[in-house]
Amino acid sequence: MDRTLVRKRARKFLRAGALSGKNGRACGTTHLDTFAQSNSFSAMTTQTATQDLTETQPQRGVAVWLFLCAAWVFAVAVLGGLTRLEHAGLSIVQWKPLAGILPPLNAEQWAAEFENYKRFPEYLQVHTGLDLAGFKYIFFFEYSHRLLARFLGFAILVPLLFFWLSKRIDGRQALRYGGLVVLVGLQGALGWYMVSSGLVDRPDVSHYRLTSHLGLAVILFGLLVWFGLEALRTQRDEWGVPVAASLRFASWGAVALIYLLILSGGFVAGLDAGFDYNTFPKMDGRWLPPGLFPDNPLESIVTVQFIHRWFGVVVAAYLVLLWGISSDTRVPDEARPMYRALLIMIAVQGALGLGTLLMVVPLSLAALHQAGALVLLALAIAAAHGVTFARVRPPPGIHILPA
Numbered sequence: 001m002d003r004t005l006v007r008k009r010a011r012k013f014l015r016a017g018a019l020s021g022k023n024g025r026a027c028g029t030t031h032l033d034t035f036a037q038s039n040s041f042s043a044m045t046t047q048t049a050t051q052d053l054t055e056t057q058p059q060r061g062v063a064v065w066l067f068l069c070a071a072w073v074f075a076v077a078v079l080g081g082l083t084r085l086e087h088a089g090l091s092i093v094q095w096k097p098l099a100g101i102l103p104p105l106n107a108e109q110w111a112a113e114f115e116n117y118k119r120f121p122e123y124l125q126v127h128t129g130l131d132l133a134g135f136k137y138i139f140f141f142e143y144s145h146r147l148l149a150r151f152l153g154f155a156i157l158v159p160l161l162f163f164w165l166s167k168r169i170d171g172r173q174a175l176r177y178g179g180l181v182v183l184v185g186l187q188g189a190l191g192w193y194m195v196s197s198g199l200v201d202r203p204d205v206s207h208y209r210l211t212s213h214l215g216l217a218v219i220l221f222g223l224l225v226w227f228g229l230e231a232l233r234t235q236r237d238e239w240g241v242p243v244a245a246s247l248r249f250a251s252w253g254a255v256a257l258i259y260l261l262i263l264s265g266g267f268v269a270g271l272d273a274g275f276d277y278n279t280f281p282k283m284d285g286r287w288l289p290p291g292l293f294p295d296n297p298l299e300s301i302v303t304v305q306f307i308h309r310w311f312g313v314v315v316a317a318y319l320v321l322l323w324g325i326s327s328d329t330r331v332p333d334e335a336r337p338m339y340r341a342l343l344i345m346i347a348v349q350g351a352l353g354l355g356t357l358l359m360v361v362p363l364s365l366a367a368l369h370q371a372g373a374l375v376l377l378a379l380a381i382a383a384a385h386g387v388t389f390a391r392v393r394p395p396p397g398i399h400i401l402p403a
Contacts, residue, residue: 015243021069028093034155059231062169065159066228070179073153073221074374076148077191079372084210085363088138090105091197092146095192095376101150103143110136122203149191153184176227183220190216207270208298211289212300218259218377227377229385243387251384252323258377264308265373267298271307274361282311312353316346332335338379345376 083089092100093116104110114135117123125128127138156177164174228357242248268274283289288303297303319342327337352369359365 020190020221020386030193045061053215062163062173063228063231065163066177066224069152069156069376070221070224070228072152073217073224074371076145076152077221077374078367078371079141079145079148080214081269082363083141084112084365085366086141087122087126088139088141089137089205090120090195090198090203091117091142091194091242093117095195097188101140101148113139113147120199120203122198125203127169144190149188151179153188153298156184157181180220180223180227183223184218185237187216187220188214204272206269207267210270211263211266213268215259215263218262218374221374222255222259222381225381226385229382233389240358241392242337243331243374243390243392244329246389247325247331248384248387250325254319254322255377255380255384257318258364258380261308261311261315262373262377264304266309267304268308271299271301271304273301273308273368276301276358277305278360280357287363309353309357311369312350316350319343319346329388330392332390332392335383335390338383338386341379342376342383345372345379348372349376 006374077380080089094100104113110132114132127134130138132261160177160181163169164171169177178291189294190209190213194205194213197206197209198204248302277283277289281287283302283306289306291300291302292302292306294300297307323343326336349369350371352365352372356362356365
């Protein structure tokens with residue numbers, strides 16, 4: 001505090017004490033002591049707040065790397081959806097993690113690859129009569145999907161080693177990011193496990209395995225987004241109070257619900273359920289269509305589509321409620337826009353889903369709908385991150401304790 005201001009306030013305290021009669025000096029001294037103690041407390045709390053706010057340099061290079069890897073996973077996931085919609089996911093009938101990096105390079109190799117493909121159900125039941133040019137078209141969808149997925153592992157591992165060896169990240173971060181490489185490897189194995197289910201009797205993969213493959217990809221995407229946000233966090237603030245627990249829990253609830261909604265969409269895709277009941281809000285002219293409650297609901301096109309469409313409505317209502325809670329709760333300024341963005345994105349995602357259903361799954365809308373789900377999840381993670389570690393401070397000012 002400015003010394004001149006301190007002297008002026010001290011004189012005021014002394015004059016107030018002098019007016020109290022023969023005990024004026026004692027009273028003046030008492031007021032001055034109280035004043036001094038109060039201002040000492042103010043200075044002490046200011047110093048404490050400064051100490052509790054531990055400044056750290058944002059790891060911008062690390063954050064850019066992690067966000068680029070998240071965008072890579074995003075692209076792999078969307079391309080995987082397009083590959084399925086083109087009925088191309090079973091065009092490569094062998095799993096060669098290293099040798100499969102190169103496609104057939106001459107006419108003889110292409111002919112051998114095509115003849116091998118002809119022995120499996122997808123050619124015999126779906127692509128009967130397909131010529132070599134058509135095979136090359138569907139082959140490159142699956143090949144591109146696998147190639148991007150393969151190089152994703154290198155895109156994580158090589159920069160990870162660089163950042164660690166150059167001491168730009170510590171050992172704890174290196175272990176966390178190393179876990180991402182393991183997830184990429186597991187995702188590749190799970191992808192082949194999914195594909196192998198469509199090479200036996202029927203030309204379609206197990207929708208359980210497909211949803212597991214999608215679910216693991218979404219977890220990998222979410223972790224990359226979270227770690228990227230962590231790398232951008234510039235301070236560890238212990239001064240103030242946490243954001244209200246109700247908003248923090250509700251924000252994480254939104255992340256969980258969106259993830260479950262994506263998984264329900266995986267079941268819809270796995271059963272090709274979007275090609276039936278292309279009306280809304282009713283299905284086959286009824287609110288509760290026939291066959292809605294079978295013995296095995298996860299094997300039913302009716303049940304799976306019913307769950308996905310109405311669970312989407314529930315998630316939309318929840319996000320509106322979450323926005324209302326955030327509007328009535330003190331949150332950091334940088335976190336508040338995330339809740340508005342969630343409202344906008346769920347409206348866009350709902351429109352894309354409705355268009356995909358009513359237009360019987362056109363390729364472009366279906367791909368945008370899948371991409372929109374990942375964008376929605378990323379926004380929910382950003383909102384949850386923004387309120388998980390933040391502290392809310394009272395307005396700045398001088399706070400003097402009473403004597």
